[in-house]
Amino acid sequence: MSANPNEEQVADAMSSFHERLQEAGLKSTKQRDIIVETFFRLDKHISAEELLDEVRQEQPKIGYATVYRTLKLLVEQNFALPKNFGDGQTRYDPIHDQDPNHDHLICVDCRRIIEFNDEILAARMTEVAQDLGFSLRRKKIELYAECTKKVCEFRQ
Numbered sequence: 001m002s003a004n005p006n007e008e009q010v011a012d013a014m015s016s017f018h019e020r021l022q023e024a025g026l027k028s029t030k031q032r033d034i035i036v037e038t039f040f041r042l043d044k045h046i047s048a049e050e051l052l053d054e055v056r057q058e059q060p061k062i063g064y065a066t067v068y069r070t071l072k073l074l075v076e077q078n079f080a081l082p083k084n085f086g087d088g089q090t091r092y093d094p095i096h097d098q099d100p101n102h103d104h105l106i107c108v109d110c111r112r113i114i115e116f117n118d119e120i121l122a123a124r125m126t127e128v129a130q131d132l133g134f135s136l137r138r139k140k141i142e143l144y145a146e147c148t149k150k151v152c153e154f155r156q
Helices: 007-023 030-042 048-055 064-076 119-131
Strands: 080-084 090-094 103-107 113-116 142-145
Touching: 007 030, 030 048, 030 064, 030 090, 048 064, 048 090, 064 080, 064 090
Parallel strands: 103 142
Antiparallel strands: 080 090, 103 113
16 A cells, blocks of 8 residues: 555455455454554554554454454455564554565664665666576565654654
8 A cells, every 4th residue: 555545545455355354264343344444544564562552542442462363364364564673573564555575764763664665776686686596586675774854753
């Protein structure tokens, strides 16, 4: 999805999720739908605890185990990727309708995560692998940097 998905994108993601549940013989529940819709609406790298905080604003009785199981289901059904950016916290990356091979730039101060795709960089990595006698299957680029503008949440 794109930054700040609109209602139509969230609805499309939910529809795809419900189709996948049906194909897998699983049921849709009100709590699961609230969690998944919140996950897609936020469209950011989020931990189970952060998602729980967001979900409880709408449904205070949803528990951590329900959020965690739903995130696990999203991963199993290829709607999310678990990511660890070196801070000991697993974050879940929504990947509905986006290139799952995007790369990440992470602020070492505020831990803000920015996704990017660079075709020149991707082509160069493929070329390096080929030059060394390999065929590139996947890649993972995480750039850790300091914010150079006053946008860093840590500095504000």
